Amino acid sequence: MAFDHRKYVAFKPVAKTNRRWPDRVITRAPNWCAVDLRDGNQALVKPMGVAQKQRLFELLVKLGFKEIEIGFPAASQPDFDFCRKLIEENRIPADVHIQVLTQARPELIERTYEALEGAQRAIVHVYNSTSTVQREQVFGLDREGIRDIAVNGARIVKAHAAKRPATEWTFQYSPESFTGTELDFAAEVLDAVSDVWRPDQGQRVIYNLPATVEMATPNVFADQIEWICDHIKYRDHLSISVHTHNDRGCGVAAAELAVMAGADRVEGTLMGNGERTGNMDLVTMAMNLYSQGVDPRLNLSGMAEITDVVEACTEIATHPRHPYAGELVFTAFSGSHQDAIRKCLALREDNDPWHVAYLPIDPRDLGRRYEEVVRINSQSGKGGVAYVLERDYNISLPRWLQIEFSKVVQREAETGGGEIDSRTIHRLFEERYLKVNxxxxxxxxxxxxxxxxxxxxxxxxxxxxxxxxxxxxxxxxxxxxxxxxxxxxxxxxxxxxxxxxxxxxxxxxxxxxxxxxxxxxxxxxxxxxxxxxxxxxxxxxxxxxxxxxxxxxxxxxxxxxxxxxx
CATH class of the missing domain: 3.30.160.270 (Alpha-isopropylmalate synthase LeuA, regulatory domain)
Structure with missing residues (x-):
């Protein structure tokens, strides 16, 4: 089959002349919702068992997430059982909202409320697809037919909640494939749902706008979010959430621009696990904010524990170059990088703002050690070798000897074809320079x-x-x-x-x-x-x-x- 770009059609930009989001900066973290236990789980080759889900749930609570989507109980018996386990064993902290997903179908909504029976507080997340391609090619319905599905689902959600007044309910609606939906129609559906739920009368409502498939550049998504915020009813009484995917590799960027455009809330998964190329990566976005001096309202300082638990529960290894979490992201092999890092760290005082070449954040903030920052291979230079001797053996070398000894280390690395550890560097220095006849x-x-x-x-x-x-x-x-x-x-x-x-x-x-x-x-x-x-x-x-x-x-x-x- 020929590689032919002509079969694809460029996404049309949003017609806007009053964009405000490009001039904004994020000064406060959005509300976070972790969807690892539902969206992330359904993307696994081998879905998590109850014990794995419980371990991951406890990690999410420990990290500070206040909203956690735990599953699709109406569609999966393990998800139903896990939901019941959390409620019946009183495993949900008082300040945490569990969230469950359901399609806007009467029998599924009813089953969802059965799973949530007795919960202190919960978010019922109902959805139906609104995109042009889904309407025309999957469901064979016109706009009115799609809107009726959403409105009917909203009514059923509200009716079941009314029968269980002891629970603090939040209603969430997602127009699935929002990015492929005409904006005027998306606003029409949201307003129709609002007329049922009436967020202006005190009902807590979240509208989640998903890039179910990432179809355009992040700026287009930001335009879509800002347009919706400007055109829907009751904007001041409800929360706008986004749920981006990573098909174009821009899931985090799209979510960040969406927050600049007015979104209040972001859904995603730890390490970006999700369908196809993955969900928006919560760790990356939260740490991006942290690196700009914004409190992410999550405690990600124990990055090793986070990666260990995620890997154990998902059976997916963390890429060594994963932003912030990867084994090698704070590691410099390049000689010039090592030299710059060494000089910056030597000059830095403890209370100084963080300005260190090649290190966007202090690795210690994530439980990483400086021992992991500079590692030596055949690409390394005098600065890295000197740094290792200073760091691990308190040996400072003059510049002329740094240059000379780095060549000794480089020859060793080229011979072995891999990384040279600290002990080997020290042994080489002893043998070459310190050994006394x-x-x-x-x-x-x-x-x-x-x-x-x-x-x-x-x-x-x-x-x-x-x-x-x-x-x-x-x-x-x-x-x-x-x-x-x-x-x-x-x-x-x-x-x-x-x-x-x-x-x-x-x-x-x-x-x-x-x-x-x-x-x-x-x-x-x-x-x-x-x-x-x-x-x-x-x-x-x-x-x-x-x-x-x-x-x-x-x-x-x-x-x-x-x-x-x-």
Missing amino acids: PSWALKGYDLHRDADGVHAKVTFGLDEEPYHLEGRGLGAVEALAAAIEDTFKVSLAVEAYDEFALGEGTNANALACIRILIDGQHFSAAALAEDTTSGTLQALLSAVAQQVDANPVTAATSRADGISSH
Whole structure:
């Protein structure tokens, strides 16, 4: 079959000249309704059992949802039984409204009220399809016929509620496939339902406007919502809700723009589970608001628990790049990203506004650790490697050594073809820079300063065969370097050396890093010691040992005789 775009017709935009929503910002979270237990459940290959539904219901309550759609009890015995279980076992908190869905058919509405018998408060969500394609091709009805279904359903819902005055009832109506319905007809149906329910007389009413199938760009949906808000009766006495799907990948964007356009309420599911490409993702939208300084009125700080429960109940794995919840969304492998994150975190004070490169929110707000932010692979650079050593081992490296060591780590990553963990990075650093040849291990030193500079006496090597060097220079490093040059007959220049005091939690108090040029070749080493002078002298000895013979006695003799040890 040919790939032919001509079979599709572009969605016509709403004819509006007075759009207000583009100039608005969201300053308050909408009312949320979680539909995981109904809409999300009916989209699963293997629907949830009662135990799974109960676990997910308890999570939704814990997160702060006050309206939770628990099922379609008239169409499913497990949903009916679950509804009865929640009510009879008194599992519904006093401030939570359960919501159930039913088609606008008399026998289904009656069965729905049987399932809700004894509930303290409940939302009866009734619907029928109003779209042009459904009217003409599915039901074969004209506008009047579709409107009559809605009105008749509204009357039956109201009549059954009147028989059960002990329950606090909320009526909700959805014109299914709202986005494919002519706006004037959608308003006509809603007004007809309002004339039955009379929200102006105190009945709590929600009109839920679903993008049952996402058919256009989010701005078109916002226009539709704003148009409805401007044209229906009793707008100030009822709640406008939206229920977007993700067929075009814009479910969250459409819901956000709809709130800007006047919607009071948003339905969706945790992680966006739903039919076809999914429902509007409640976690993403709520966290989007949070990232803008708006209280989402949900507590999503335990993101690991949320993903664990959702995965266990739905048997759907969370994508590692899922916004906010995915394993890798706060992880930087790129070298430049890692360097920027490291620098921003180093400058940030605890009470500062959050402005950190590449991190839209603080991972700690979701129970994530900074250990998860920077992870190393072959794409990583000096900043990420340095950050891991600082974070996990309190080791700070000078810039020149960051650059050099990152290449060591990169080669290891390229060889293994995967991620390098923190322990491996530390092992590589120890093996490459900190490992001390026993024949070149510092035993002690004696420094005397006089008018000519520093006179250094340095002892190193094995206990049974110690080696002694003496030299003069402006400082301890220059004095030892001069002694090495004279004894081993080499040309030695110290290109860089840096000393760092280490914080608590380490056996050593100082780290010294040195880079030398000896006989035209570069060598680098580092040393941990109790003091910076010991560390620097040991680092210099270790660097020299990489070029000179392993045994300093042999090396000194052979070089003195004019024989190179290499």
